Amino acid sequence: MDWDESQYSLGLEEMDATHREFLALVRELQTADHDTFMFLFQKLVEHTKLHFVEEGRLMRLYKFPALGEHEGEHHRVYGDLLQFNRNVKNGRLALARAYVKEGLTDWFKLHIGSMDSALAAHILRCQESEFEIEGLVQIGT
Ligand SMILES: [Fe+2]
Numbered sequence: 001m002d003w004d005e006s007q008y009s010l011g012l013e014e015m016d017a018t019h020r021e022f023l024a025l026v027r028e029l030q031t032a033d034h035d036t037f038m039f040l041f042q043k044l045v046e047h048t049k050l051h052f053v054e055e056g057r058l059m060r061l062y063k064f065p066a067l068g069e070h071e072g073e074h075h076r077v078y079g080d081l082l083q084f085n086r087n088v089k090n091g092r093l094a095l096a097r098a099y100v101k102e103g104l105t106d107w108f109k110l111h112i113g114s115m116d117s118a119l120a121a122h123i124l125r126c127q128e129s130e131f132e133i134e135g136l137v138q139i140g141t
């Protein structure tokens with residue numbers, strides 16, 4: 001699963017950059033040998049944590065109405081990753097390998113097309129109206 005700008009870009013560089021990195025990591029994991037997989041899976045867990053923390057920050061900053069639902073989904077997926085990571089740390093990779101190949105990539109496609117795109121659209125709308133307000137203030141002075 002490669003980054004497809006037309007399919008996955010949300011028009012907000014800070015989110016797009018994180019998603020690009022996420023997909024690059026997932027792609028590397030799909031063909032990684034045993035030791036590399038163990039190393040990269042830790043990276044994926046850390047990267048996903050930062051990814052979700054950052055989206056949580058944006059949701060609060062821009063008062064995103066579906067914050068609870070979106071964060072609930074993040075917590076669920078992060079919990080799954082931690083669960084798989086327990087096996088990976090013990091050298092048992094089969095379940096995590098299957099997850100990286102199917103479950104996680106399917107989830108990502110769904111999540112980016114629904115919750116993340118709704119968040120990005122909300123932020124872009126907020127930024128546009130902030131820009132309009134600034135413009136009006138400038139006209140008024
Ligand atoms: Fe995201």
Ligand SMILES: [Fe+2]
Binds near residue numbers: 070116
């Ligand atoms: Fe998200």
